[in-house]
């Protein structure tokens with residue numbers, strides 16, 4: 701795939717160290733926020749992506765393209781597919797149990813994806829350098845070994861939990877992350 705230097709781990713980048721509190725091999729990841737567009741159960745028009753980790757380090761999910769995901773008639777909207785990539789990549793870095801946000805997301809569209817297609821998504825981290833995490837994802841048509849329709853590479857940046865409190869909805873954060881303290 702075409703991947704820029706900005707999403708390529710630099711020399712000296714380290715492999716990710718998964719956190720003991722994260723799910724073990726074969727475990728489900730769950731949603732990080734009930735109203736998240738990507739994974740929230742309570743989002744009325746969200747993607748409702750539910751992922752598992754086969755090995756404790758990467759994530760896998762199946763996402764079926766629906767009527768509400770169209771761009772051209774009968775075909776998935778590219779932005780929706782990029783959202784699905786962003787979500788599974790975000791889920792894979794959350795295995796480290798440190799908060800990260802997307803700084804850069806590069807997406808390659810290799811095949812048109814008709815409504816009704818199930819994309820088998822996979823995401824993994826290729827390296828950590830300071831606050832920067834380098835990640836990749838792919839979406840394969842119909843089966844985990846099917847043809848690749850979408851590929852992505854991303855740069856995520858580690859933030860403090862105060863990022864979400866200062867810029868987002870503190871009450872919603874505290875409601876679903878009871879362990880979050882404003883002044884720990």
Ligand SMILES: CCCCCCCC/C=C\CCCCCCCC(=O)SCCNC(=O)CCNC(=O)[C@H](O)C(C)(C)COP(=O)(O)OP(=O)(O)OC[C@H]1O[C@@H](n2cnc3c(N)ncnc32)[C@H](O)[C@@H]1OP(=O)(O)O
Pocket residue numbers: 706732733738786787789790791794798799800801802803804831832855857859864872873876877
């Ligand atoms: C209610 C519950 C919530 C709980 C949450 C729990 C955790 C989450 C769990 C699970 C997630 C599941 C999945 C979620 C969904 C997917 C994730 C998203 O979509 S996130 C939303 C979109 N992204 C943003 O809104 C970021 C907006 N941008 C920013 O806030 C800042 O720009 C930020 C934090 C990315 C960087 O700002 P700075 O001030 O902290 O740091 P600086 O110095 O600017 O950058 C640090 C380094 O990174 C490079 N950098 C930054 N942005 C870059 C870019 N776009 N391209 C290349 N390099 C970049 C810089 O050049 C710098 O590098 P040098 O240290 O100098 O080498």
